[in-house]
Amino acid sequence: MTLSEKELQHFKHPIAVPGIGVDMQDKLKQARVLVVGAGGLGSPVLQYLSASGVGVIGIADYGVINDEDMHRQPIYQMQDIRKHKAKMAASRLWAVNPFTKHYPMLVQVKPANVALLLPGFDLVIDCSQHHPTHLVVNDACLKHNVPFVIGEVHNWLSWFGGFNMPLPDGTRTATYRCALPLTEEYRNFDAGALGITHGATGMHIVCEVLKYLIEVPGGLAGKLYGMDYLHNHTQVHELTADKAIIASAIANGILTAEEYGLEIVPDVED
Template sequence: MILSEKEALHFQHPIAVPGMGVSAQEKLKEARILVVGAGGLGSPVMQYLSASGIGVIGIADYGVINDEDMHRQPVYQMQDVRKHKAKMAASRLWAVNPYTKHYPILVQVKPETIGMMLVGFDLVIDCSQHTPTHLVLNDACIVHNKPFITGEVHNWQAWWGGFNMPLADGTTSASYRCALPLTETYRNFDAGAIGATHGATGMQIVCETLKYLLGVTGDIAGKLYGVDYLHNQRQVHDLVPDAEVLAATRAHGILTADDYGLEIVPDVED
């Protein structure tokens, strides 16, 4: 048995869910997930991944906590302001679930670092809400054969999807690049951010992630979900792999920061 007696007691309620049991909880404990971005979307994603019993969570973020962002980053407390997000997230998450290993990674996702950052992880969840970072991660996940989930929240609009994921027929789902024209339709550049829409989207991502890890359904692989929270409208898009796009990505591999339009920030002085 992988779970200790204390862990089995800690997770007794999810274990009791029909179809779950100890074996399902042990699958979650064996999972290694890299979460990129510990902000508005990353906060609920990290909180519920950790609370669910994921074995290892890497938290990649080089930024600090700001007072004006607290409304959508409830993993932090006011005394954490101006401290590093990744380090404080690891501390706060451990306080709720000490059975998960939380590793802060104070490194920017960029062409020079991404290969090292992916080592040992089974799945990448990109919560950066930053197109150049999405592209770096997408290309790296294709090169290193890692499944990739990402999404964004824009005011009342949100989308999320699963990319480069194994399908039942032995093929792999579409990449993020294949879905770029579709994701652009959900973009809203008006100012402002609502905490509840970030929280709702993050929990949807975690729910689909757990189902993916447990092999319950294929609802995230090859799908893109769009939500209009203001009007309670939801769309589900089936993503079709673009053979030319995928071939070009594999041929070119990981590009340069300039190619991605990625601004390189100085390394964090811890």
């Protein structure tokens, strides 16, 4: 066990939950999760990963905090406006849970650096809500054999899924590329964004991620969750791994930014 006496006190209530205990809390401390995007979806994901005691959290985001986004990014405060999201997220998270190591990475996830970001992480959660970035994460995680989660929120609709996750028979679950026809059904590009649907989806993601990290059977592996918050309807879709799509993605490796349709932004000058 690596939990200190202070940590045992800090996490005494989750430890008391049946099936958690000290061993599972310690397993969370050993986990290493990279979160791509610290905005509307990344904000609640980061808050609850950290508060739950995940040991190391990487935060990859090159953007700054804007006033018009505060309604769906409650991790930040008004005095944080125009500051870098990754840095301020790390600061705010530490203020709630100093036992987790929060590493801000002021970078755009792109073909040139994604392979440098993945080593050491057990899981990637892509909260960028950006299709080209999803494809970069997908192909890099396939190449480096890292499981990953992707989610998006569109007004009242949202979805998230667990991809490239190990199965008991030694195979891996479907990839994001395998699920593209299904994810399109949940995309709604009408104007506007609701804070509450981002928060609800983020917490749903973390609940499933925590179960995955402590090895609760079922859950994320090979599933895509679709939510319609307006009509209070949730569907759980079983994903099928498309061997041809996976083989092609592995053979092609990480493509160029142009092939992904990814616009490259200048590196952050801190």
